[in-house]
Amino acid sequence: MLVSPRNPLNIGAVARAMANFGLCRLRVVAPYAPPWRSARSAVGAPQLLEKALETSNLGEAVAACTLVVGTGDLTYRKPEQAIVPLPELAALVGRELERGGRIALVFGSEKHGLTRDDLSHCHCLAVIPTSPDQPSMNLGQAAAVCLYELAARANSQDSPLPGGKPLRRQPAADGPPCDSGHLDILAGLIEETMLGAGYSPRGMQPANRYDLRLFLRRMAPNAEDTRRMLGLFRRVLWRLQHPQAPRR
């Protein structure tokens, strides 16, 4: 997935790398119209560019995904998510595929990468180990490197997940993972509940929403966990909104 790409050559390069590594589902979030038009009409553009889906925001684009991996370097950001060095990503992705999950790999715009808000939709941030003197990679090259790593290693079960801050993921026995769309529904319901309960003033709403997204992704509930929490918060909210309704 590309968030607001600006250079048609880079869009084309990402599409080509996807074709090279056998992927076909490209999504573009809030693209700038001229470069997007120009990339799609380029001579020799891979077919997957034609079929790419457009959405206006990242939350919608990743709604069906169970593991959303942001990408970027750490020069200007200190993400609150787990940081996964790219050589360790394949093991994580392999396990997620094994338990029936759907994965999104998200690249920010060439100008500033993923924003703090974009990152709040991500379960973790994959970082390509680059030189401190020149950490920032070209978008098309970064995509090629990430897709190569996943294509070459995601299916090999021998890749361990050594060291580093571990990303907590339920083992496969814990049932199918929860997709981002349901996490967002839950987050929305919790937010309404907070307001309904007078938990915090309306001015705090954006900050709370951001923290909540991160929290839910860090917890990584499975689909069944989420279903239960939804049921709980629906009930709580209804009660808050109908204080006079007779108790069962």
Added chain:
Amino acid sequence: MLVSPRNPLNIGAVARAMANFGLCRLRVVAPYAPPWRSARSAVGAPQLLEKALETSNLGEAVAACTLVVGTGDLTYRKPEQAIVPLPELAALVGRELERGGRIALVFGSEKHGLTRDDLSHCHCLAVIPTSPDQPSMNLGQAAAVCLYELAARANSQDSPLPGGKPLRRQPAADGPPCDSGHLDILAGLIEETMLGAGYSPRGMQPANRYDLRLFLRRMAPNAEDTRRMLGLFRRVLWRLQHPQAPRR
């Protein structure tokens, strides 16, 4: 090393990937003047582009190297060298660095990749595992993928060299490796010896030269082996050219 690159954007992309992964020695072989000039004068070109060395042929460019790795896909070629899937290259490169070797990674022109003649200077061909539907990668992206793989894994000693046709390399105990320049001197001497001995007609010379280069690289003699063979062939050639000289 880039052989006859045609697109200044690709040259720039290769240079950027080198900077990203902390490399600085770029060599360009027989470049087309306009794209080369244009790449070097591009705004924001990394300093290593300015410092890049130009040579007119690949043999000269790799003369000081002990392991020359060609790159490409296998669609239109059946190389005579060992084929090394890129995920296995790091182990090979790691061992070569350990025994004090110098390594060149060679990329062909965008149009047709490395020629058969270029390949005859290579000890092996590294292949990026791509989709059979779209095997050919963009030059800048292929370089980024290769350099990432080497930077991320060449120093980790845990990468094995599983399966596949093994590339024969002497263990470190066998002494320092031989550089390509000395292999070429030896090849030239053997060629003269062949002619001097009437081994084959002059018309066979190009084919023999090609086979000889491949043979020597497959054998991978170390520096001492090569020194001895040079001594032997010098002696043989001198004798062929001076049949009347008194014997010792």
